[in-house]
Amino acid sequence: SAVISQKPSRDICQRGTSLTIQCQVDSQVTMMFWYRQQPGQSLTLIATANQGSEATYESGFVIDKFPISRPNLTFSTLTVSNMSPEDSSIYLCSGQWDSGETQYFGPGTRLLVL
Amino acid sequence: KQEVTQIPAALSVPEGENLVLNCSFTDSAIYNLQWFRQDPGKGLTSLLLIQSSQREQTSGRLNASLDKSSGRSTLYIAASQPGDSATYLCAVQSSGDKLTFGTGTRLAVRP
Numbered sequence: 001s002a003v004i005s006q007k008p009s010r011d012i013c014q015r016g017t018s019l020t021i022q023c024q025v026d027s028q029v030t031m032m033f034w035y036r037q038q039p040g041q042s043l044t045l046i047a048t049a050n051q052g053s054e055a056t057y058e059s060g061f062v063i064d065k066f067p068i069s070r071p072n073l074t075f076s077t078l079t080v081s082n083m084s085p086e087d088s089s090i091y092l093c094s095g096q097w098d099s100g101e102t103q104y105f106g107p108g109t110r111l112l113v114l
Numbered sequence: 115k116q117e118v119t120q121i122p123a124a125l126s127v128p129e130g131e132n133l134v135l136n137c138s139f140t141d142s143a144i145y146n147l148q149w150f151r152q153d154p155g156k157g158l159t160s161l162l163l164i165q166s167s168q169r170e171q172t173s174g175r176l177n178a179s180l181d182k183s184s185g186r187s188t189l190y191i192a193a194s195q196p197g198d199s200a201t202y203l204c205a206v207q208s209s210g211d212k213l214t215f216g217t218g219t220r221l222a223v224r225p
Binding site (some may be wrong): 099103113 | 163
């Protein structure tokens, strides 16, 4: 299995600011993903983080709001830009070695926007 | 668009009871189905993965079944323990390896 860590684990931010969340995997994974879990809701996929190229975003999510980087096979960042209280959520990253295999999740970053 | 529903939304049982959690999905064109556990304030732990060609998977006291044609999966937990208390999520994986998650079942096992 993969061990995935995220930084920060939680943060409280002011509206209009941006926060970058880091995701580190202890082994090289083919695929990395970013999810959002709004209060009381299940997880929703934001985007697939592609190494060396632009992320693939799901409907309702755009690069200007959620820029993603993936410089190598073990690391990715998600930035939540120009935050509003509606962005208060848990943000989780996941990694997967190969297509059709188990996805392993990080512990999540709990974001509160005031 | 794939939609995943879990029933019941919440469940409270006494310790030692066997229980079944249900998951249904609308599009049967899936690669696999995964069951996860989420503890309060923590991330997701993978429990079982069933490939679309499989009917069931077992791990310890957990058994998951998959009926792809009818769009259903069940997670059976034998001899439940207080440590099993958590939210259980099912997720189906389709093209692009994206996971579509269900709404979750919040389980409480009473000592």
